[in-house]
Amino acid sequence: MQPRVLKVLEFNKVKDKLATFSASSLGKEKVAQLTPATNYEEVVKRQLQTDEAATVLRLKGEVPLGGITDIRGHVKRAEIGGTLNTHELLDIAGTIYAARKLDRFVESVLDEDISIPILKEYMDQLIIYPELERNIKNCIDEYGEVLDGASDKLRGIRQQLRSTESRVREKLESMIRSSNAQKMLSDAIITIRNERYVIPVKQEYRNSYGGIVHDQSSSGATLFIEPQQVVDLNNVLQEAKVKEKLEIDRILAELSAEVAEVARELLENVHILAEIDFMFAKAKYGKHIRGTKPEINNEKYIRLVQARHPLINEDEVVPNTIELGKDYTSIVITGPNTGGKTVTLKTLGLLTIMAQSGLHVPAQDGSEVGVFNAVYADIGDEQSIEQSLSTFSSHMVNIVDILKKVDHDSLVLFDELGAGTDPQEGAALAISILDEVYQRGACVIATTHYPELKAYGYNREGVVNASVEFDVDTLSPTYRLLIGVPGRSNAFEISKRLGLSMEVIDRAKEFVSEDSNKVENMIASLEASQKRAEEEWREAEKIRKTSQQLHEDLEQQMHELNEQRDKLYEKAAEKAEKMVEDAKEEAEKVIRELRKMRIEQHANVKEHELIDAKKRLEGAVPTVKKSAATKKQEVSNQTLEPGDEVKVMSLNQKGHLVQKTGDKEWQVQIGIMKMKVKTKDIQYVSRPKPVETKPLATIKGKDYHVSIELDLRGERFENALMRVEKYLDDATLAGYHRVSIIHGKGTGALRVGVQNYLKNHRSVKNYRFGEASEGGTGVTVVELK
Structure with a gap:
């Protein structure tokens, strides 16, 4: 297709709007590269992709595509031996997490027997690396800082850093609190110059503290001096910082090497995620314009x-x-x-x-x-x-x-x-x-x-x-x-409508050739015919719809009349049956009296004659055949319960009862559809056997594993509290006495909400923030009863 034609037809504007529905820069890049296909099979394939995505959106509402990042540059740099920084590694971990989340979503869709062959094929090609994701997140926090726990060596170095730093500050604080400090110092504060701790000393007292001058104020009246007493400690501090940087560089290089090992697979994952994002962007745009699959x-x-x-x-x-x-x-x-x-x-x-x-x-x-x-x-x-x-x-x-x-x-x-x-x-x-x-x-x-x-x-x-x-x-x-x-x-x-006189118009018509007049008259006749045909079609359509409604009403009335007729027949048969039963009882009474007479009065009545008379009476009893309506009523008399397998008569389809929605109405699930059905339209089929429930201890036995940590980072507030409640119950059953809840620092809303919940929980004995080595205020340590 010529670019000029695409521009003239404003396809670029369509692409601009389509790009707004992409969840990532990868999807937007696919949109920018979009051009019409000219191969029939390719066009059919593209339409099937969009239609499948539209089906998923219609049934599930939304697709988890957040967190996908363009990590191709990071991965390629790691592949050639480069060391990635913390934010680049977090992007890779985030993209792996997004792929893992999408994989779980697709599995849930497949569990509902929804046909998604294209999406399934994409997910089958996707390779998830949860271990790499876990290694990165265990070493780097959400703000891009390397954690103490990234290695034992780093933990030791940072402990030394904090200890030395504390000693430096203690010495300097004792200096600024001394009796002479107010006179000799410009201000009683500890500050940093050239990454070393210093105090602001007035120019005239520079020799009182000794040590090293690192800086001076713009006026020259204040010198920033590192006193001789803390020079050695500052040196130790600087050595520890150098060691810390070297260890961090080693950890990042190690993580980068792990990325390099699976670089090709990660790049392929990026390509697949881009295709999926693009696929759903097309479906969302189609929904936006109320489009259909041609x-x-x-x-x-x-x-x-x-x-x-x-x-x-x-x-x-x-x-x-x-x-x-x-x-x-x-x-x-x-x-x-x-x-x-x-x-x-x-x-x-x-x-x-x-x-x-x-x-x-x-x-x-x-x-x-x-x-x-x-x-x-x-x-x-x-x-x-x-x-x-x-x-x-x-x-x-x-x-x-x-x-x-x-x-x-x-x-x-x-x-x-x-x-x-x-x-x-x-x-x-x-x-x-x-x-x-x-x-x-x-x-x-x-x-x-x-x-x-x-x-x-x-x-x-x-x-x-x-x-x-x-x-x-x-x-x-x-x-x-x-x-x-x-x-x-x-x-x-138009001229006539605008007020031009008929005399002028008639004179103008004389200048128009006869052939032109004929053509114009023919066109006017065609227009009138088309309008009339359209009006007649609309009228015919209206009549058709009315006839269809009338047909449905008549069918309903006929159905009701048949039911009423069957009821009348049954009522009449029951009445006749009762009359015959009464006659039988009377006949039995007569026979008993006859036998009595024969015995007592030696009446000449033979036994076989009495038996024949009785058989004739029994043969007179009518056999009442129950109508289909009666059989249906018997089925309706069956007590229905949620979970029963039933048949919807009007659809000739089997399904399961979900819940009762009215006096004479049930919600029935047929396949993936749920619909409301009248009770009279339901035929009972079977009831599932009750599932034998096992005690919780049996269900969560020795093979059931509960982690000693619960990570809530990235969770919504309501979901987080639900997970905390379930986790505490599981941890209590597992016999744990102490667990950790990782909520991160962030705005503090999640931390406050979790701790407010812990205050009133029946299983919580005590709780506190984690130590510096445990994650600080980003973690709450809970003691269980």
Whole structure:
């Protein structure tokens, strides 16, 4: 794609907006390098990447991409033997942590059975180095200072430093507190000059203290003297500082060597993290413009449904449906200025480039975009004073260049084709240029003023006319694109609306040729027909929706009537059954009496006759078949509980009950979806067996490990307190008597919150800040009961 075309179509502005959704400089760099792909498979792959990221954002809301840093320079320097400083090493540790955090997130997404093959492939290539991250953070604090615990030697050196420094200050403080100090010192303070402790002595008393003069005040009245008594101690202090620096340099060199060992893998990680950041930046931008994934085809066919220009305010932009490349490959848009022709042209070109770049496009679902090897555009007035080119000449320079390169894999956009010269010659040139581009098999959209081109689409196969609608009543364009209808002059109607007399207008009409009048009348008729067709379509759509609603209402009524009928049948059958039961009881009574009579009065009644009579009575009892509604009611009578496996009858899908949301309603989870379903639409399937719970001691047995430290740095306040509560319970169960909570220094809010929580905790016996060797005020040491 030509850079000039990308600029004319304002793709750079789209990229600028896209860059704001990147989480790191790596993602922004990928955005800056973005250009449209011309290979069909590559375009499909890019769209799948963006769509997968959009799916994750829709289901999870956000992706943890914070902490990713461009560490390529640091890693390459370490690879060639350089020693990294503390901040560079922290950047590397932070990027490893970001990769580890992203890896956990992707695992959680996969656990929910969400299909993310592209993201999974990226994460499979990512190599996490938690040990390197841990080594760096164990040696360097969040402010870039090397910790005492980085090595035993450094701890010893710093202890010596603090001890010697304390002795120096003690000696100097005794000097400035002496009885003569007020007279001999300019001020009773201890200060530092040339990294050595000194006191400010008045010029006239310089010999009273001996030692070394390191500096003097601007007036010369005060000398900064290192007294002889502390010279040796200051020397010891300086030697310790040199040792400290050497040890720090050794530690940083050792850490840099660890980075160098995995340099290639870290660089590959950076590349993968950049791709993932870029992938989600595209998805976030698509969400911002309410974009959709277009279907990609290799047939050079474009169908944009209700497409919007992404750089025009959503409240102002007018959506248009644009189709090109199937029934016709050329569109000629005619009509007056400021009607929206150029915007339509730019929308088609920009959305095609966006789609080929892997971006979602601001159009409705069902849109399609073909893959073109090149998009050419001649849009806008590019006259050049330096080159003495007129508007027409500058357009012709572009058009000549386009005609040299255009082929059947090209999309060409001409704005005001043939403008800037004699109308008759300009129209002839425009027709000839359009014919040339059409014969080469390219797809083309052109806008023009020339009335001669209004009939162009009627004379040539594969070409269609179009226009932008103009409302004569309001004297303003509606910006709606009318495919199949050429633009017409509205001069007479506008003049009439503005008050020009009909006499003048009628006289003007006499000067217009009969052919022009016929064309204008034909166009007016086409516009009216299209408007009528659209109104009829809207009316038909309204009727269709009403019919659909009526159909659904009738189905519901029929369902209710069937249920009512079944209930009536059952009620009648129950009544008949009761009547027969009553008759049976009466018959049994009669038979008993007959037997009694036979025995007592020797009546001539045979036993088999009595049995036959009884069988006939039993055969008269109706067998009542229960309706489907009754069976369903029996199922409904089953007591439902959260966790039950059920079947949603209307969807014919199985799921699990989550919770009851009303008297006759449950929340049901089907796959990854949760929905509210009426109780009558639920069929009970099964109930999971209760899980045997084990005592906590059994769950957290000897193999369960609890660390003696809890690191809260970087945590939000609420999450930190939740982790402290769980950690204290685990530590108590593990039998620990003392643990450390690392909250860092920072603003102090987290430290105060943690200690306020510890005050009232049932398991806490006592707590205190850590010693200097334990982390100082950045750590709270807790004693447990």
